[in-house]
Amino acid sequence: MQRTVVGQRKKRYDGLAHVTGETRFVDDVFIPGTLTVKVLRSQVVKGNIRRLDTSAAASLPGVEGIVTHKDVPNNAFGLVPDQPVLAETIRYRGQPIAAVAAHDERAALKAIDQIKVEVDEEEPVFDPQEAMKPGAPKVRPEGNCYMYGEHPCRKVVFGDVEAGFKEADHIIEGEFRTNPVEHAPMETQVSLAVPEGKGRLTIYTVSQSLLFHHGLLTGILKMDKDDLRIAGLAEKALHDWKDDVHVAFRSGTVGGSFGAKNDIHADHVTALLALKTGQPVKWRWTREEETLYSTHRGGWHIRIRDGVKRDGRIVARQVTSIRDAGAYSALNTYVVDKHCFMVSGPYSIPNVYVEGYCVYTNKTPSSSMRGFGVFPATFACEMQMNKIAAQLKIDPWELRLINAYREGDQTPTRRVLDSVYLIETLQACAEKAGVKLPDRLASMTSEKREGAA
Amino acid sequence: MPTLEFRVNGRDHRVEVEIDSTLLEVLRDKLRITGPKAGCNTGDCGACSVLLDGILVRACITNALSVQGGEVITVEGLARSGKLHPLQKAFHEHYGSQCGFCTPGMLLAAKALLDQNPTPTVEEVKEAISGNLCRCTGYVKIIDSIMAASKEMSKREAG
Numbered sequence: 001m002q003r004t005v006v007g008q009r010k011k012r013y014d015g016l017a018h019v020t021g022e023t024r025f026v027d028d029v030f031i032p033g034t035l036t037v038k039v040l041r042s043q044v045v046k047g048n049i050r051r052l053d054t055s056a057a058a059s060l061p062g063v064e065g066i067v068t069h070k071d072v073p074n075n076a077f078g079l080v081p082d083q084p085v086l087a088e089t090i091r092y093r094g095q096p097i098a099a100v101a102a103h104d105e106r107a108a109l110k111a112i113d114q115i116k117v118e119v120d121e122e123e124p125v126f127d128p129q130e131a132m133k134p135g136a137p138k139v140r141p142e143g144n145c146y147m148y149g150e151h152p153c154r155k156v157v158f159g160d161v162e163a164g165f166k167e168a169d170h171i172i173e174g175e176f177r178t179n180p181v182e183h184a185p186m187e188t189q190v191s192l193a194v195p196e197g198k199g200r201l202t203i204y205t206v207s208q209s210l211l212f213h214h215g216l217l218t219g220i221l222k223m224d225k226d227d228l229r230i231a232g233l234a235e236k237a238l239h240d241w242k243d244d245v246h247v248a249f250r251s252g253t254v255g256g257s258f259g260a261k262n263d264i265h266a267d268h269v270t271a272l273l274a275l276k277t278g279q280p281v282k283w284r285w286t287r288e289e290e291t292l293y294s295t296h297r298g299g300w301h302i303r304i305r306d307g308v309k310r311d312g313r314i315v316a317r318q319v320t321s322i323r324d325a326g327a328y329s330a331l332n333t334y335v336v337d338k339h340c341f342m343v344s345g346p347y348s349i350p351n352v353y354v355e356g357y358c359v360y361t362n363k364t365p366s367s368s369m370r371g372f373g374v375f376p377a378t379f380a381c382e383m384q385m386n387k388i389a390a391q392l393k394i395d396p397w398e399l400r401l402i403n404a405y406r407e408g409d410q411t412p413t414r415r416v417l418d419s420v421y422l423i424e425t426l427q428a429c430a431e432k433a434g435v436k437l438p439d440r441l442a443s444m445t446s447e448k449r450e451g452a453a
Numbered sequence: 454m455p456t457l458e459f460r461v462n463g464r465d466h467r468v469e470v471e472i473d474s475t476l477l478e479v480l481r482d483k484l485r486i487t488g489p490k491a492g493c494n495t496g497d498c499g500a501c502s503v504l505l506d507g508i509l510v511r512a513c514i515t516n517a518l519s520v521q522g523g524e525v526i527t528v529e530g531l532a533r534s535g536k537l538h539p540l541q542k543a544f545h546e547h548y549g550s551q552c553g554f555c556t557p558g559m560l561l562a563a564k565a566l567l568d569q570n571p572t573p574t575v576e577e578v579k580e581a582i583s584g585n586l587c588r589c590t591g592y593v594k595i596i597d598s599i600m601a602a603s604k605e606m607s608k609r610e611a612g
């Protein structure tokens with residue numbers, strides 16, 4: 001059979017438009033009469049707004065509209081709906097307080113300068129370990145750890161970890177930290193909201209999660225879902241309102257995201273201002289805003305304790321991971337979930353106990369980035385494997401091969417695996433790396449564990 | 454408001470500009486030539502790169518009036534009578550573009566190089582694009598694309 005996709009190198013479907021400059025990103029869409037948006041961000045880290053006066057700003061020439069928390073129909077959004085679009089309670093420096101739509105950037109910036117805000121400051125907390133201590137300043141009234149049901153952490157419990165430790169010949173511990181990382185897409189957050197009459201609205205968005213964001217936005221705006229169209233691909237979206245709401249979703253033209261455009265950063269603010277002024281409004285974040293105030297990969301602190309047999313088989317793994325979520329949940333609860341599900345690695349460990357904490361601090365909210373918490377899990381897990389190999393003087397390839405999942409093994413989340421190819425993949429890697437594996441490793445297969453019937 | 458007269462991609466333009474307008478603002482907001490992108494507006498990323506009288510400049514930190522009487526080439530001016538420039542073809546064929554946001558600026562940085570030095574070494578290519586950030590490709594495919602275009606162009610030259 002002639003294969004047309006598998007094994008073929010395909011050109012990008014939009015590649016020609018990229019090299020000719022025809023690709024239209026959101027910032028390349030111009031609607032006559034579009035106003036420019038600027039946002040007042042809190043200079044204070046934590047506190048409650050005592051006074052917020054926009055009257056002087058509103059009377060400046062060129063200013064068409066200002067919105068504050070009072071203008072948001074439902075001022076709490078997110079997977080866990082805990083984040084305000086515009087804050088009344090400040091939880092991190094840089095949090096948006098008010099937004100201005102004006103004829104040009106100069107007028108918008110002048111207006112931002114004229115907004116008077118007074119905040120009753122409170123003591124913040126920055127370090128997740130500090131935030132977890134009893135008596136720590138509260139980032140959120142409910143507490144500084146997200147509650148997974150009854151528990152202040154996500155738990156994964158498989159087998160009996162204590163029994164596993166007893167059975168082990170060695171206990172090997174590791175502690176790992178990862179820094180926050182900014183996605184830095186070349187295209188910053190951009191949003192263009194256009195009122196379409198009859199209360200309808202179109203938003204040209206850089207979102208990488210159109211359906212999810214459509215739901216969040218109609219929730220914030222208390223809008224009928226049929227009245228909001230969000231368009232990711234600016235090209236064709238201009239003229240085709242249809243009765244069927246599904247046409248509202250188009251796959252996006254996104255100037256890089258890496259997870260930075262999984263959370264709403266700008267569309268809620270432009271929507272509010274477009275509805276308030278009745279005019280199209282565009283907000284393009286500066287590079288500085290993108291770097292400081294967009295979501296990022298949050299920092300982690302991961303502790304692993306392994307029970308290992310003399311021959312290198314890992315028989316117990318206990319993990320405590322702490323995720324710095326910043327001030328709001330964003331997608332962090334899911335990030336912690338995935339981390340906990342993956343932190344035992346692609347290894348068959350019969351006794352596993354994981355606790356993953358999603359901890360709030362007074363910092364810019366973190367969220368998804370390429371792998372939702374799996375990358376730090378893998379980093380810690382593989383560093384730990386190297387540590388075990390060094391301590392037991394076992395070849396690191398061998399340690400991985402003897403612990404690798406085999407066909408039919410069960411993961412700590414109770415999934416029975418099929419189509420397992422880790423051993424074959426490692427063998428291929430060894431070959432590419434010019435590493436000659438001894439026969440007993442080169443002859444292993446994922447079909448079954450050696451020695452087993 | 455002062456008037457700016459200049460040429461963009463072979464066409465004459467006459468526009469009123471503020472004295473502190475940048476070339477990027479004039480191209481994008483007044484002329485709606487949107488190939489050059491605003492990635493930073495502070496001269497750091499190269500997404501706004503264009504050729505001014507054959508020299509690579511960052512439009513976001515080029516004062517518009519300083520371009521008086523000049524000739525600007527943007528990505529829109531690279532193809533000739535519907536035929537892609539070899540660099541455009543090579544970027545498409547060698548996966549030099551992913552999200553595409555850096556591509557217009559990157560192509561002009563590459564053109565500025567090949568116009569001066571038609572057969573650069575890999576090191577010279579790296580040097581030439583060192584002011585243009587790309588977050589997607591990891592640069593290897595971009596360098597491959599530029600080397601491929603250079604080869605293609607010298608072949609034509611010879612043939």
Ligand code: FES
Nearest residue numbers: 492494498499513
């Ligand atoms: S936009 Fe000009 S260098 Fe980044």
Ligand code: FES
Nearest residue numbers: 551552587588589
């Ligand atoms: S292709 Fe996305 S930034 Fe270069």
